[in-house]
Amino acid sequence: MDQRVMLLAPDHVSDELGGSYQDACQALDLEPTPGGYAIYLMDTMNHRTTVICANTGPVRQAKQDYESGGEGSLVNALNLDDILDIRIGWPEECGGGPRCQFCRNPDPTWLYEGADVEVLLGAPPFDIGSPQVIGTDVVGCMDWYACDVCHELIQAADQHSWHRLLDQYGFSHVPMPVQAAWCEFWLNHRRPEPAPPPAWTPARRRATANHLRLHWDEWAARYPLDDVVFTNEPGRPELAGVDRALAIARAYLHQPPPPGRIRSYPAGPASIVRADGNDWSLIGRTDSHAIILLDDVPEVLHPLKGPQTTSLLRGLEELIGAP
Template sequence: MAATEETATDEDALFVLTAVLLTPARFPSVLGDDFPEVCAALGLEPYEQGYGLVLGQDGGGARWTVVIDDVSLVACALAAWDCGMEYDLSPDERSVVSVLPGWPLAVAVSAPGVPAPHDPPPDPDGGRPPLAPPDAQTWGPAQRRLGADEIALRWAVWREEYEGAEEPSGSGGDDAADGPAGAAEAAEAAPPAAPAESARPSDGGEPSNEGVRRVLREAHAYVETPPPLGRVRSEFASDGARTLRADGPGWSLVARTDDMAFVLLDDMPGDVIPVGRGPKLPALLRALDEMAAKPA
C-alpha cells in the first residue's frame, strides 16, 4: 500500500492510497462470488482482460475509485509495494474507464495534507451513490468470503489447526472437526462461532453434514457446467501444488491440490469445516484446477 507524501494543492489531483486487481483470477472477493458479480456491483462490464482499481483522495479529501484498463500497471505497483519499494502509480488518462465516488473497500490510510476521507457531494445530475465497503461485522456472504481469503492466505497455520482432519473418511471423501471462530476473527467479526456439526460420513457413505454434501455436489456440477468466470480460481502454492478457491450460493471452499479442503457456509456463522482427502476429493480438486481461472 502506498500513500503519497505530497501536499495537496489541486482539488482535481488524485492522491493514490492503494490499488487492487479486478480480473477473473484475482478480485476483491468480499464484493462477490465471481468476476461478473463484482463487476456488476461496480457498474462495469465483465471485460475478460480485467481492470485495475485505484483508490485515492482528491485535494478536498473526497474518496474516489478510478477504474483503469491497464491491468499490468496495477500489477507492477502491487508487486513493488509488496516488496517495500516505491512505485509511482499514475494512470494515463487514456486508460481510465470510469471514475466512481467512494471506495468499495476499507482503506486504513489517508493522504497527508488534505481533509479526512469523506464521500464527495451528491452528483447534481443524479449519478450513482458513493461506493462503500460491504458490512463485514455481521456474518454473511461478505464475511464468509473474507474468512476463506484468510484461510487461503495462511494455509499452513490453518492446516495445523486440523491435523486430525487429514485422515481419509471412507467413500464420502469428507472428515470434519469443530471449527474455531478463526474465520470470523479473520474478518474482524463480532459474533462467536458455534461448534460445527460433524461432516463425517454416515452409514450410507455420504457426509452427515447436509451443507457439505451440497457444496461437494455443486462443486462437481462446476466441472460439468462451467460457472461464471472467477467462481473457481487457482494459484501457485508450495511444493508444486496449487491453492484452489471456489465459491457458490451460500458457501466457500478453499483447498490445496495436494491436501485437504475447508468449507465455510453462510448458515453456519464462523464455523470452518475441514474436509479430508479420502478417495474422491483428489479427483475433484484436479478437475476444478483444470477449469479454474489462473493469474496470467
C-alpha cells in the same frame, strides 16, 4: 496517502474478490462492461475511499511493467475525467471492515464511544506547506475501534502512552489534523467494550476464503483435524448446506463454471484449490483436506477430507487448464 489499485476486467479478477467477472461486478454493484474498471483504494488522513474509473490502461501498463521486472508505478495515473464513482470506505473483501483507527490493525478487539471531530484547517504560513490546524469542533459521537496494543496505551492515559500511541500511526510524522482528532478522542471517550465480531456477509466469506488460502499452514496448525469426527452419513440436517455446496462443486466437473470461479495456487508439492459458488466457498489443499464456508452458517469452517475430497480438488484444478 496510501493507495492500492485493483484491476477488475473480464480477463482479470483479483483473488480478494474471487469468482468470475460477473460475480465480482455484482458484488461491487457495477455493470459488467467489456472494458472493466480500475478501482483505486485510497487511505487518506485515516479515512478510506474507493474511486472507480473506466480507464484501465494505466493499471494494465503498470501491471505489465511490474511483471517484467519494473516498478509498476502508477504516479499521476488517476484522471478526474475517468472517474465513474467515489465511495466511502473499501470493499470488505479488500479489508474494508473495521480496523484499529490508530495503527490500522485489521482485527480490532475494543470499541470506544468517542468524539466525532471536525478539524478546522487554515492556510499554511506564506501559503507554503500543509494546511495548519486552527481548531476542532466536536460534532457528535462515533465508534472508535482499537487493537489490544492501542487499547492498553489509551487505558494508561499518561503522556508517555500518548506519544507511544502517536508512534502507532506507522509513519515518521503524524499529520496535525489526525493528531487534533486523536487528541479530542483522548480527552473525550467512554469506557471501552469488546468489539463485536463483524457481520458474516458474502463479502466476508470471500475474504475469509482468500485469507485461508494465504495462511493455509497457520490455519491448519491452529485447527488440527486429528480430533475432528468425520461422517459420510447422508441426510444430516446440519450438513445440508455442505452437501448442497459439494453437489454444485462436483457438477462443475461436468459443466465448468465461468472463468475465475475456480483458482489454483502452488503449495510445495501440492496445490491449494479454491472454488466459489453463489453462497459458498471451497478451499483445500490437494494433499491434505478442504474447508467449506457457507453464507447461511456464520463463522463455521466445515472440514472435509478423504479420497473423494482429494479427487474433487484435483478435478477442479484440471478444469483451469482445460480448453
